[in-house]
Amino acid sequence: MDKILRVNMTDLTTSVETAPIEWAGLGGRALTSTIVAKEVEPTCHPLGPYNKLVFAPGLLSGTAASNSGRLSAGAKSPLTGGIKESNVGGTAAQMFARLGIQALIIEGMPTTDNWYSLVLDKNGVTLQEERGLLGLGNFAVVEAIQSLLGKKTGVICIGPAGEKLLTAANMSVKDPSGKLRSHGRGGLGAVMGSKRIKFIAIDDEGAPGITIADPEKFKAASRIFTKAMMDHPVSGQGLPTYGTNILVNILNEAGGLPTRNFTDGQFEGHDLISGETMHDTIVARGGKPRHGCHAGCVIQCSQVYNDKDGNYLTSGFEYETIWGFGANCCIKDLDDIAMADSIMDDIGIDSIETAVAFGVAMEAGILPFGDGKEVVRILRDEIGKGTPLGRIIGSGAGSVGRTYSMTKVPVVKNQGIPAYDPRSVKGIGITYCTSPMGADHTAGYTIATNILNVGGQVDPLKKDGQVELSRNLQIATAAIDSTGMCIFIAFPALDIPECLPALIDMLNARYGAELTGDDVVSLGKNILKTERNFNLAAGLTSAHDRLPEFFKTNPVAPHQAVWDFTDEEIDAFWNF
Amino acid sequence: MRKSTPSGISSVDSITITIKLFAHFRNGRFKEEKYELPPSTDCRTVILSLGFRLGEMGIVMVNGEHASLDQLLQEGNTLALFPLVGGG
Numbered sequence A: 001m002d003k004i005l006r007v008n009m010t011d012l013t014t015s016v017e018t019a020p021i022e023w024a025g026l027g028g029r030a031l032t033s034t035i036v037a038k039e040v041e042p043t044c045h046p047l048g049p050y051n052k053l054v055f056a057p058g059l060l061s062g063t064a065a066s067n068s069g070r071l072s073a074g075a076k077s078p079l080t081g082g083i084k085e086s087n088v089g090g091t092a093a094q095m096f097a098r099l100g101i102q103a104l105i106i107e108g109m110p111t112t113d114n115w116y117s118l119v120l121d122k123n124g125v126t127l128q129e130e131r132g133l134l135g136l137g138n139f140a141v142v143e144a145i146q147s148l149l150g151k152k153t154g155v156i157c158i159g160p161a162g163e164k165l166l167t168a169a170n171m172s173v174k175d176p177s178g179k180l181r182s183h184g185r186g187g188l189g190a191v192m193g194s195k196r197i198k199f200i201a202i203d204d205e206g207a208p209g210i211t212i213a214d215p216e217k218f219k220a221a222s223r224i225f226t227k228a229m230m231d232h233p234v235s236g237q238g239l240p241t242y243g244t245n246i247l248v249n250i251l252n253e254a255g256g257l258p259t260r261n262f263t264d265g266q267f268e269g270h271d272l273i274s275g276e277t278m279h280d281t282i283v284a285r286g287g288k289p290r291h292g293c294h295a296g297c298v299i300q301c302s303q304v305y306n307d308k309d310g311n312y313l314t315s316g317f318e319y320e321t322i323w324g325f326g327a328n329c330c331i332k333d334l335d336d337i338a339m340a341d342s343i344m345d346d347i348g349i350d351s352i353e354t355a356v357a358f359g360v361a362m363e364a365g366i367l368p369f370g371d372g373k374e375v376v377r378i379l380r381d382e383i384g385k386g387t388p389l390g391r392i393i394g395s396g397a398g399s400v401g402r403t404y405s406m407t408k409v410p411v412v413k414n415q416g417i418p419a420y421d422p423r424s425v426k427g428i429g430i431t432y433c434t435s436p437m438g439a440d441h442t443a444g445y446t447i448a449t450n451i452l453n454v455g456g457q458v459d460p461l462k463k464d465g466q467v468e469l470s471r472n473l474q475i476a477t478a479a480i481d482s483t484g485m486c487i488f489i490a491f492p493a494l495d496i497p498e499c500l501p502a503l504i505d506m507l508n509a510r511y512g513a514e515l516t517g518d519d520v521v522s523l524g525k526n527i528l529k530t531e532r533n534f535n536l537a538a539g540l541t542s543a544h545d546r547l548p549e550f551f552k553t554n555p556v557a558p559h560q561a562v563w564d565f566t567d568e569e570i571d572a573f574w575n576f
Numbered sequence B: 001m002r003k004s005t006p007s008g009i010s011s012v013d014s015i016t017i018t019i020k021l022f023a024h025f026r027n028g029r030f031k032e033e034k035y036e037l038p039p040s041t042d043c044r045t046v047i048l049s050l051g052f053r054l055g056e057m058g059i060v061m062v063n064g065e066h067a068s069l070d071q072l073l074q075e076g077n078t079l080a081l082f083p084l085v086g087g088g
């Protein structure tokens, strides 16, 4: 796996390069962030010709390792103005790996108004002008590509939001059942739109496939790793049964469920949108409570959610989306939220950023709190069509806040704060502040230890130990994001001693390497520092590693908690 | 420990708490009930009397704060019990 495909959209040329030696041993986030840091001018306009969009499969993608099929995408983010890495399931990562593609780099920008598509196959990459699918939603795009190029074709595409360069636009990736997963955060769909690429199709027919340096060792390690996934109660039982939405009731009980645009920490309608209710609804309507976002996922936290008549409505229906439109926007009807989820998949917009933007829009009086039908209308008729109001909301929470002169705008580095209140779950506040990605819970998921008692217990309401917890998790996550592993492997990895060594053994067996645990930790540290240095050069300094002021001044019920870290305490995060 | 009835007047030497169960802990049990207990009952005793093994407890919260099994319950407390589950 050492081919680098490069596509230059300015002069419309493509090339296949051999990876430089310093990229050997890098994959996923390690590689996308290294390439962005090396090749992208930090001060460039993220939607201009000097930004680059980079895709890389994880180091273990394409192998039989459980949960290893995540694809990383990187660029300078038009939402945060800093570096971005976002990873996703779907079928693309495994196809990249089988084709021997270590990375795909898209650079430049067309000098005309034409749109294009890319086809990746065993011969490299072909660039074609695209007309027919412009303006279509993601579902129609995937269907058209499948009927044109075959059912098995991999797809990465953008919907109308990406075409209109909305800074909350995502990139969609086809999953094994022909539905969609998203490179959600940071507006990477707008970057793809700025390169005027509607879709990337992947055909791995006749691909060379993967060679494993030591197949026996790999098999043995893989067995131990998979067993750890199955044995841990969270990955083996909790996630498959209830999905991520089990968190609604937990966070509500803990007073950390941001409600009414981060006004309260508990939502009176929590039961109606909870994982327990959702599970029973899915079963009663003949949906599927468990479903994997890529082949080889043994956890299967995803699900298929049907409407009242038993017809498919949405899948990959995550806690963060349900929280965002539920508690945060006070919508109590799970069907309205599921409809919103499906429309967001289709128009190609990040469900977290959009939900946070709607929370601010409701507080600004654009629409009432709790009005699920109006949310659905605005998504379809305003954001989907790119009207002025649609552009304001579809450009994220910060955009709504600035336009309506709001002071209560939950963002860090202009990226919407997700589903855990940083006042009552303080560790995650440190992650929001310090992650080079902007407010992103996945960057260092302290909820595990603050709330779920995984990997020990650190009291969520006290400041003690939070900086260290977030630092350790962010370092580990950066490394895991490079392997192609889904972040949920962290639950067993934090508790079961054989799990991480098995992961490292798989890496060694795959590449004939001799990595140790320490090497993996230094990989994580290097990635974070590389990303941080890019941000510093782009103008994002410690002054941007801060939560919005209202978290300090507005206590959140029921614990009346406020954000009380000093700047020095936050900045100590970077002492490593 | 017994279920408190709406009409029942709790005796002086007992306290009333609310117990909330989540995820599969609800199966064959309940979602939310009020119980009367002798004063100075700890979380462990309540958990065991509901038929749980201590090993299945993921999160124990009293009034929205993580609690140890030894924590003594007070009049009016809400005890919430979760199996080990997660998300993200």
Ligand code: SF4
Pocket: A067, A089, A291, A292, A293, A294, A297, A298, A299, A300, A301, A302, A486, A487, A488
């Ligand atoms: S656990 Fe969920 S997010 Fe992770 S790979 Fe499986 S389905 Fe995808």
